[in-house]
Amino acid sequence: MSLQSLDIKRLSATTVEPPSAREPITGTVAKLIDVTKCIGCKACQTACMEWNDLRDEVGENHGTYDNPRDMSEHSWTVMRFSEYENPNGNLEWLIRKDGCMHCEDPGCLKACPSPGAIVQYTNGIVDFHEENCIGCGYCVSGCPFDVPRISKKDNRAYKCTLCSDRVAVGQEPACVKSCPTGAIVFGTKEDMKQHAAERIIDLKSRGFDQAGLYDPAGVGGTHVMYVLHHADNPSLYHGLPNKPRISPMIGVWKGLAKPLAVASMAAAALIGFFHYTRIGPNEVSEEEEREAIEEAQASKEAHHE
Amino acid sequence: MRAPKKPLRPNQLSYWKNYRAFHVSLMKSWFGDAAQASNNWGYDYLPKLDKPYDLMQAIELMHQGKMNGYITQGFNILASAPNSKKVSEGLSKLKFLVVMDPLAVETAEFWKPHGEFNDVDPSKIQTEVFRLPTSCFAEESGSLVSSSRVLQWHWQGAEPPGEARSDIDIMSGLFLRLRSLYKTEGGKFPDPILNLTWPYAKSYSPRPEELAREFNGRALADVVDPKDATKVLVKKGEQLAGFAQLRDDGSTTSGCWIFCGSWPQTGNNMARRDNSDPTGIGQTLNWAWAWPANRRVLYNRASCDVNGKPFDPTRKLISWNGTAWTGADVPDYKADEPPENGMGPFIMTPEGVGCFFASKAMNEGPFPEHYEPFENPLGYNPLHPKNPRATSNPAARLFAGDREQLGTHEEYPHVATSYRLTEHFNYWTKHAKLNAIVQPEQFVEIGEELAKSVGVKAGDRVKVSSKRGHMVAKAVVTKRIKPLTIEGKTVQTVGLPHHWGFAGVAKPGYFVNTLTPEVGDANTQTPEFKSFLVKVEKA
Numbered sequence: 001m002s003l004q005s006l007d008i009k010r011l012s013a014t015t016v017e018p019p020s021a022r023e024p025i026t027g028t029v030a031k032l033i034d035v036t037k038c039i040g041c042k043a044c045q046t047a048c049m050e051w052n053d054l055r056d057e058v059g060e061n062h063g064t065y066d067n068p069r070d071m072s073e074h075s076w077t078v079m080r081f082s083e084y085e086n087p088n089g090n091l092e093w094l095i096r097k098d099g100c101m102h103c104e105d106p107g108c109l110k111a112c113p114s115p116g117a118i119v120q121y122t123n124g125i126v127d128f129h130e131e132n133c134i135g136c137g138y139c140v141s142g143c144p145f146d147v148p149r150i151s152k153k154d155n156r157a158y159k160c161t162l163c164s165d166r167v168a169v170g171q172e173p174a175c176v177k178s179c180p181t182g183a184i185v186f187g188t189k190e191d192m193k194q195h196a197a198e199r200i201i202d203l204k205s206r207g208f209d210q211a212g213l214y215d216p217a218g219v220g221g222t223h224v225m226y227v228l229h230h231a232d233n234p235s236l237y238h239g240l241p242n243k244p245r246i247s248p249m250i251g252v253w254k255g256l257a258k259p260l261a262v263a264s265m266a267a268a269a270l271i272g273f274f275h276y277t278r279i280g281p282n283e284v285s286e287e288e289e290r291e292a293i294e295e296a297q298a299s300k301e302a303h304h305e
Numbered sequence: 306m307r308a309p310k311k312p313l314r315p316n317q318l319s320y321w322k323n324y325r326a327f328h329v330s331l332m333k334s335w336f337g338d339a340a341q342a343s344n345n346w347g348y349d350y351l352p353k354l355d356k357p358y359d360l361m362q363a364i365e366l367m368h369q370g371k372m373n374g375y376i377t378q379g380f381n382i383l384a385s386a387p388n389s390k391k392v393s394e395g396l397s398k399l400k401f402l403v404v405m406d407p408l409a410v411e412t413a414e415f416w417k418p419h420g421e422f423n424d425v426d427p428s429k430i431q432t433e434v435f436r437l438p439t440s441c442f443a444e445e446s447g448s449l450v451s452s453s454r455v456l457q458w459h460w461q462g463a464e465p466p467g468e469a470r471s472d473i474d475i476m477s478g479l480f481l482r483l484r485s486l487y488k489t490e491g492g493k494f495p496d497p498i499l500n501l502t503w504p505y506a507k508s509y510s511p512r513p514e515e516l517a518r519e520f521n522g523r524a525l526a527d528v529v530d531p532k533d534a535t536k537v538l539v540k541k542g543e544q545l546a547g548f549a550q551l552r553d554d555g556s557t558t559s560g561c562w563i564f565c566g567s568w569p570q571t572g573n574n575m576a577r578r579d580n581s582d583p584t585g586i587g588q589t590l591n592w593a594w595a596w597p598a599n600r601r602v603l604y605n606r607a608s609c610d611v612n613g614k615p616f617d618p619t620r621k622l623i624s625w626n627g628t629a630w631t632g633a634d635v636p637d638y639k640a641d642e643p644p645e646n647g648m649g650p651f652i653m654t655p656e657g658v659g660c661f662f663a664s665k666a667m668n669e670g671p672f673p674e675h676y677e678p679f680e681n682p683l684g685y686n687p688l689h690p691k692n693p694r695a696t697s698n699p700a701a702r703l704f705a706g707d708r709e710q711l712g713t714h715e716e717y718p719h720v721a722t723s724y725r726l727t728e729h730f731n732y733w734t735k736h737a738k739l740n741a742i743v744q745p746e747q748f749v750e751i752g753e754e755l756a757k758s759v760g761v762k763a764g765d766r767v768k769v770s771s772k773r774g775h776m777v778a779k780a781v782v783t784k785r786i787k788p789l790t791i792e793g794k795t796v797q798t799v800g801l802p803h804h805w806g807f808a809g810v811a812k813p814g815y816f817v818n819t820l821t822p823e824v825g826d827a828n829t830q831t832p833e834f835k836s837f838l839v840k841v842e843k844a
Binding site: 055061068 | 741745762763765779780781783785810812
């Protein structure tokens with residue numbers, strides 16, 4: 001399902017070396033979400049639904065502004081509203097656009113056992129190819145940001161694609177295009193880091209001493225980054241992980257259990273082979289066969305009596 | 306007719322002195338040959354207002370049974386006007402109601418029960434309701450005027466769905482039928498209807514382009530230079546280039562003098578799309594067209610000192626170059642008037658200068674005063690505690706019946722304010738699935754302290770009542786709303802986002818205007834939506 005202009009760098013559960021003739025000249029891409037400029041209008045949410053042909057249910061109010069309440073196979077991004085009273089006693093309404101972070105070192109892809117269900121393009125975007133998905137949910141446990149959602153309808157995993165189809169033809173993601181305040185911008189990762197640095201200087205000059213960029217090293221950096229006023233405490237923003245990393249269980253599974261399993265399978269095959277060559281096949285003699293027929297005959301007669 | 310305003314100080318322009326040219330051109334535009342000097346240009350055809358007929362006045366007249374037919378065009382009066390119950394009662398007394406709207410709005414179903422959200426008895430309502438679906442802005446061509454006075458043409462992007470027709474077609478159909486009734490049956494005063502010009506290629510469907518050319522205006526005879534009668538400025542039949550060409554002798558037409566110049570003989574200026582900004586100060590004079598005269602900053606002469614030098618040389622709008630006013634904008638001034646002659650920059654006023662006191666135009670002002678809202682948590686004005694007449698604005702308009710519907714802080718201890726959410730536009734977006742998904746259900750916002758005192762937590766249902774009605778909705782409990790301390794008294798505020806109603810694809814809800822009072826601001830008659838008294842209880 002990949003587009004010609006989107007070279008695949010990594011595929012889940014695949015060891016075949018992907019094509020590598022081309023390299024993205026301008027490096028990888030990134031979306032930068034400047035939380036400090038967000039007004040919570042949800043234009044990005046609706047643009048996402050519109051571009052990707054998604055329609056979630058008309059739900060209920062749960063006593064918050066957050067709607068839909070959570071991400072789903074139909075809601076690949078949702079706004080998270082947090083009310084934070086800072087040490088000076090002033091209220092800050094922290095609004096974070098939640099969704100896939102497009103990790104450089106994607107836990108979902110590492111955890112995925114289905115070949116080609118999760119791919120990472122050379123531009124950094126992590127994409128789910130649902131036609132290869134087996135619905136096991138390993139990507140959900142592999143994700144440090146709790147992003148993928150399994151559809152109840154087709155039992156496959158869905159999440160933000162960073163509008164890979166738009167990016168492939170030189171357009172920005174739909175959410176970026178719709179943002180009325182310029183809080184979401186898109187470009188090369190280098191440019192986005194530069195833009196963030198300028199924003200952080202501005203924020204620091206306005207008294208946000210802890211302003212900073214969220215590009216967590218624990219997952220190799222991300223292709224969706226945040227500018228935060230409180231980069232020292234990301235969890236203020238509706239539980240954004242302070243130090244995200246891929247669950248150690250994924251490491252155990254992929255790094256230890258899987259090679260062990262492969263080794264034991266190989267060992268079983270080897271033992272079988274040597275057993276065959278050294279001891280030979282398990283053969284049945286004519287005598288053994290005749291005895292067996294007589295036995296069967298006798299039990300049949302016993303039944304008739 | 307309003308008297309042309311002569312200058313009150315020496316050498317002032319007082320541009321309203323040309324009022325007669327504007328008015329006669331308007332009458333020629335509307336009534337053509339029937340408007341002549343002999344009949345005072347048809348002045349008697351015009352209805353004369355005895356008082357302002359604003360929204361709340363209309364509702365009051367309906368409620369009194371004095372207004373018996375109403376056409377609401379792109380306006381959901383039942384949802385948008387204060388005190389929904391009074392509006393509903395008013396609509397119930399009409400003989401007919403015409404609702405022109407691109408959406409299936411509540412107003413057209415004010416008579417239909419929708420459970421708790423519209424608790425009415427249709428057997429007691431005799432109003433005949435006509436629902437006329439209209440096209441939406443993207444389904445028609447025309448001009449939109451922005452608050453920066455720019456008239457920008459837009460082109461039809463899609464066909465309207467189903468039986469929807471443009472507002473122009475519907476109004477034309479109504480007019481043609483009324484005219485034919487007046488023709489065949491006569492009437493008390495049929496002249497203004499029968500003599501109205503209707504010069505469109507398809508009488509039942511005038512094109513937006515025809516209307517735009519009409520409001521610009523044209524020459525009915527050759528228009529000559531007032532200083533040189535041999536010099537023809539505009540030939541008979543041609544479109545006028547600007548309002549300076551309007552005449553008071555019946556030789557010109559213009560449906561709206563300030564729009565004269567939007568569609569001259571050279572074509573539709575509103576359709577221009579050149580965004581070049583040669584001076585770099587944000588003046589794109591060839592993008593669309595601004596009234597008046599494509600001028601982008603009004604009274605721009607005031608950006609220069611008395612000698613005609615710009616106060617800010619880096620952002621030069623206009624300046625005096627020794628013989629003329631030139632620059633990045635169209636001068637709002639007499640183009641060849643030397644600064645030393647002392648003409649003031651405010652060329653529309655007879656004095657040539659700005660005014661604090663606008664004669665006859667305002668009911669109050671200009672200096673600030675504090676008044677309490679008509680429903681307020683104190684019962685007095687802390688600035689004038691001993692003057693009950695100064696508690697609330699004495700110049701505001703309040704009908705007798707509406708005064709009786711005001712509550713007191715003893716009965717209704719909480720202060721409510723209404724507003725909208727960023728997800729929404731007016732009452733429209735609850736008809737759009739995407740907006741309904743991101744804000745599906747009505748809620749009210751209360752502070753943590755109030756939530757605790759009435760015993761609710763976020764997501765519980767609360768009942769909010771005012772003297773005029775009640776609503777029930779989910780509670781959003783927030784730190785953003787804090788108790789106020791006013792004159793030593795703790796006052797709790799309730800936030801009521803407008804939007805929901807009983808129509809659309811979002812979950813049905815109450816109109817917030819069920820609670821709001823009918824109080825008109827003294828100058829604008831804008832209703833007092835933003836501050837009134839309620840009581841919050843657990844539902």
